[in-house]
Amino acid sequence: MAINKRILLGISGGIAAYKSAELVRLLRKQGAEVRVVMTQSAMEFISPLTFQALSGNPVHSELLNADAENAMGHINLARWADLLIIAPATANLIAKLSHGLADDLLSTLYLAATCPVHIAPAMNKAMWAKAVTRENIDKLQRHGITILGPEQGDQACGETGFGRMSEPVDICRHLLQALEFQNSSRLKGLKVLISAGPTREPLDPVRYITNRSSGKMGYALANAALKAGAEVTLISGPVILTAPANIEVVKVETAAQMYEAVISRAPDQAIYIGAAAVADYSPAIMQPEKIKKQDEQTMIILQKTRDILAEVAKLDKRPFTVGFAAETHKLEAYARDKLTRKKLDMIAANWVGRELGGFDSEQNALQVFWKNGQKNLAMTGKEQLAEQLIDLIAERLQE
């Protein structure tokens, strides 16, 4: 498949800059037009001539250069792009982007860009693990930037750990998928309702029962549905994530509040995706005062909550209803049982309580089931996985 797209590749100053030459070659092989922007320190690692030869276009590096601005000004360059990929993105560049600094061409282009932005970080493992880098990355993710990698392995500094830039072939594959998705507008004009995050079931004014859901999977689905052209409403349990401004977010705390928020909106929607980890049981009584410590053992009486997903599927005017199944064992059997028992159109099953994936991780894998079919979506970042699931939902919806 040839992609007739314009890709702006930003390169910052890390040893992984040499890998980006291969990325340009791969993207051009797929039919993309590529323009390259380099920071001053990137040019210390690799010559702009390499990228000029590979991309077939002059390399841009200076913000305040009258000739370059006349040829294609930085605002026009930002407008020209269908997608901006920054690879490698150093810790310094990531910090600049997350704070909105614009003191060179690449950081200014990032601010001026209205197209989707993807970044492939590359740095020493300790720099990647540093709290301030984590905060900067979280902030960029909240602002809708897709983070690719980094990968684990040997590093140029001689250490081993997370920090290697993803391989060009993987970045290229990811970008092709993102561009294809961007192009499809498969949910254009459709209303999509998504639940995300945990619920909190209060025991007394200071304590509650909850679970490990971070909301990342649900928020990624909301982003993916938005990118696919949908009008998205997100019913969110208590999480620390922020959704883009053009998603309507309704914040709730308990399973009962989530039930009301979902059921009152569901009949209007084309699709409902229940990604929230809703409490199955809630304390039968919320004590009005703090429960005092007394006996060695104590009892809490729990009451079943209403099953939001099953109730949505029972509505006369029901949306295409997609559930999740979070399981620690017998994944397929339990997921299939939920699909049939709750009369769902589709169910996405994931392992939880294991080392990789599921709750509160950056990655996940899904086994998706519907009446006469199934598809496995391999372990990958939740953003990419969400796009694959939205694609699958759009496909099933059409049939």
Ligand code: PMT
């Ligand atoms: O939030 P993250 O940290 O990114 O983690 C993602 C995730 C693991 C939470 C997510 O991928 C996931 O699996 N969500 C569903 C978790 C869950 O509650 O699974 P379950 O098997 O217990 O419930 C089955 C389905 O019924 C779910 O769609 C759930 O939303 C729904 N349900 C459950 C109980 C209830 N009272 N009402 C419901 O609607």
